[in-house]
Amino acid sequence: MAQGIRRDMSGLTLSGVGRAFGSHVVLEDLDLQVSKGEFVAILGHSGCGKSTLLRVIAGLDDGYTGEIEATAERVMVFQDPSLFPWKRVLANVMLGLRSADAESVARRVLGEVGLESHLRQWPATLSGGEAQRVALARALARDPELLLLDEPFGALDALSRLRMQDLLIQMRATYRPTTLMVTHDVEEAIALADRVMVLDEGRFVFDRRVDIASPRKRTSPAFQAVRADVLEALGVSIGDHVD
Amino acid sequence: MRIRHLAGPSLLLIVWWVATALGWVGSDTLPSPASVVDVGVRLADSGELSRALISSLQRVLLGLGFGVAGGMVIAILAGWSRIGESLLDSTMQVIKAVPSVALAPLFVVWLGIDEAPKVLLIALSTSMPIYMNTYGAIRNLDVRLVETGRLLGLGQREIVRHVVVPSTVPAFLVGLRVSMANAWIALIFAEQINAENGLGKLMSDARTWLRLDIMMLLLVIYAVLGLSSYSFVRFLERRLLQWRRGFAGT
Numbered sequence: 420m421a422q423g424i425r426r427d428m429s430g431l432t433l434s435g436v437g438r439a440f441g442s443h444v445v446l447e448d449l450d451l452q453v454s455k456g457e458f459v460a461i462l463g464h465s466g467c468g469k470s471t472l473l474r475v476i477a478g479l480d481d482g483y484t485g486e487i488e489a490t491a492e493r494v495m496v497f498q499d500p501s502l503f504p505w506k507r508v509l510a511n512v513m514l515g516l517r518s519a520d521a522e523s524v525a526r527r528v529l530g531e532v533g534l535e536s537h538l539r540q541w542p543a544t545l546s547g548g549e550a551q552r553v554a555l556a557r558a559l560a561r562d563p564e565l566l567l568l569d570e571p572f573g574a575l576d577a578l579s580r581l582r583m584q585d586l587l588i589q590m591r592a593t594y595r596p597t598t599l600m601v602t603h604d605v606e607e608a609i610a611l612a613d614r615v616m617v618l619d620e621g622r623f624v625f626d627r628r629v630d631i632a633s634p635r636k637r638t639s640p641a642f643q644a645v646r647a648d649v650l651e652a653l654g655v656s657i658g659d660h661v662d
Numbered sequence: 663m664r665i666r667h668l669a670g671p672s673l674l675l676i677v678w679w680v681a682t683a684l685g686w687v688g689s690d691t692l693p694s695p696a697s698v699v700d701v702g703v704r705l706a707d708s709g710e711l712s713r714a715l716i717s718s719l720q721r722v723l724l725g726l727g728f729g730v731a732g733g734m735v736i737a738i739l740a741g742w743s744r745i746g747e748s749l750l751d752s753t754m755q756v757i758k759a760v761p762s763v764a765l766a767p768l769f770v771v772w773l774g775i776d777e778a779p780k781v782l783l784i785a786l787s788t789s790m791p792i793y794m795n796t797y798g799a800i801r802n803l804d805v806r807l808v809e810t811g812r813l814l815g816l817g818q819r820e821i822v823r824h825v826v827v828p829s830t831v832p833a834f835l836v837g838l839r840v841s842m843a844n845a846w847i848a849l850i851f852a853e854q855i856n857a858e859n860g861l862g863k864l865m866s867d868a869r870t871w872l873r874l875d876i877m878m879l880l881l882v883i884y885a886v887l888g889l890s891s892y893s894f895v896r897f898l899e900r901r902l903l904q905w906r907r908g909f910a911g912t
Contacts, residue, residue: 479809494813501810505828505905514824515814541905557814 430454430597431476431565436485437621438471445471446483447621453614455564458591458598460608462649463618469601472618473567476599490597493565498573500554502542509538512557528560529553531593532586548579552586559594568600572607584610588633605653609645610635617652625652671889693875698882701875710864715883718849718860721777725784726845730838732785733792737830740793741800742822754793762787763851770856780852787848788841795837799830831902835895842891846884 433451437444445468453459463469474480476487477495502511512525529535532552542550551571558566571587572580584607591598602608608615609629617625627648631641675695681687682694689697705711736754739746762783769779803826811821853862861880868876 477813479812495810497806497810499806501804501806503807503810503825503828505831506824507905515811515816515820517815541907543905543907561814 430457431490431599432486432488433476434486436472436475436483436487438468438475438480438483445621446475448485449621449623451616451623453597453599455597456595458600458611458613460600460602460612460615461618462602462605462608462615462653464653465603467618468621469618470569473569473599473601476565477567490564492561492563493567494558494561494563495567495569496551496554496558496571498570500542500547500550502545502550502553502557504542506542507538508534508540508542508545508553511542511553512560514557516560525556525560528556531559531590532556546579547575548583551575551579551583555583555587555590559590559596562594563596566594566596566598568598568602570602571600573603580604580607587611605646605649606637609642609649610637615645615649617649619652625649667893671885690874693878697875698878701873702879705864705876705879714859714861714864718853718862721780721852721860722784722845722849724777725781725848726788726841728781729785729788729845730792730841733789733837733841734796734834736789737793737796737800738822738826741797742826751797754790754797757786758790758794762790762848766852766855775856780849780857783852784845784848787844791837791840791844792834793837795833795840796830799833800826803829832906835899835902838898839892839895842895843888846888846891850884 431451431453433449436446436449436451438446449472451459461469461472471480473495475483476489477493479495502508503514506514508529509522509525512529513521516524518524526535526538529538532555534549534552534556537545537549537553542553545553551574555571572583575583588611598612600608600612609631612629614626614628616623616627625648627645629635629645631639631645635642678692679695682689682692702711736750740750740754741747765786766779766783769782773779773782807825807829808821811825816824849860850862850865853860854866857863861883864876865880867873868880
């Protein structure tokens with residue numbers, strides 16, 4: 420397999436990565452270099468190949484061509500929290516943790532996402548935002564080098580979404596994983612990421628660093644300027660865009 | 663089992679009692695509950711009843727044990743691996759198409775008239791509902807959960823243990839209900855064909871001598887056994903399915 424894992428390698432490198440399903444080309448000759456600890460947000464229209472890209476990087480899809488250099492310590496959070504409904508919150512986070520102090524790690528991370536009082540609950544009793552916080556805690560409890568987020572807040576209501584974005588900013592300050600996030604939400608991408616990219620028909624058509632000091636005010640001119648550029652890359656002119 | 667679950671069966675008992683007490687039906691058609699209790703006490707005193715009950719229960723438990731374990735293992739093998747599926751699923755469908763009671767004479771020829779053919783018949787008729795339901799549940803398992811298990815670093819065995827098996831429990835319990843009902847039917851059938859002991863033997867003797875009271879007694883015993891196995895499954899459901907928030911009725 421072309422996929423190399425180098426311990427000393429930092430971040431993530433894709434060289435000439437492609438993926439086709441039959442004659443339908445989803446990803447075409449992608450190059451991407453993400454440095455260690457960097458947060459890259461990938462935007463694009465539905466069907467542009469964003470999710471396929473994450474699945475390939477996550478190792479869930481090995482039908483790709485080209486080369487991927489990524490750490491083995493990677494986790495992924497999906498739009499659907501994918502909690503195991505037959506395990507309580509704590510057990511969900513502990514599953515697969517091998518260290519002797521797995522339970523105290525899981526308790527600590529659940530505390531960090533504000534769920535210390537929900538440890539014994541079944542996933543079915545959680546709200547959407549709580550469930551997604553458990554999913555985030557489950558990912559971060561592994562202290563991953565690479566965090567893959569596939570529209571992680573896409574199914575949440577606007578208020579929970581803003582809270583989760585703040586939580587993600589806080590959690591990143593603690594864990595500092597290299598992060599690749601796929602999203603539909605332009606503002607979310609600019610608010611969170613160090614770098615915003617746009618994927619269109621399997622190719623990157625836009626790549627821009629976001630040099631706005633945090634906390635990033637969504638109303639600031641710098642923010643709005645990046646937003647205008649990104650929307651243009653997405654083929655949405657500002658006049659048409661309804662917030 | 664809660665009290666209200668007993669309401670229906672109790673009503674049936676009262677109707678039976680009233681119908682015989684008021685002479686709506688003659689005792690040569692339907693003996694009264696009192697005479698059934700009477701014959702029950704006599705058979706219990708002589709030890710005949712407990713001997714029959716024990717040998718029947720043994721057969722059912724053994725057959726059910728093999729059937730449930732076998733159905734579960736085959737379902738996991740067929741559900742988890744493609745090779746398992748192509749080897750096992752069609753085979754199970756063929757076996758399912760043959761009514762297991764039709765195999766009974768063959769089992770007697772192969773295995774003699776001892777316990778083996780009876781246990782095998784019970785095992786066969788209990789394995790099928792377990793297999794069908796468990797296999798179906800594995801096929802319906804959300805692939806995202808299996809992927810999540812992989813991403814969390816679980817190995818194949820751990821995924822089977824923590825993801826696949828727990829996901830099948832609700833369907834497994836549905837299968838178990840059917841299996842337990844099948845177990846008693848298979849038992850009655852096997853024992854009435856030939857047996858030196860057991861409830862079915864009592865039944866065929868009672869039929870020979872036209873002892874309606876004993877026949878009624880055995881029917882009541884079968885009903886009680888059926889109800890107890892049903893409440894056993896309900897108990898399991900309460901214990902094992904706490905995580906599910908199902909519709910509980912209005």
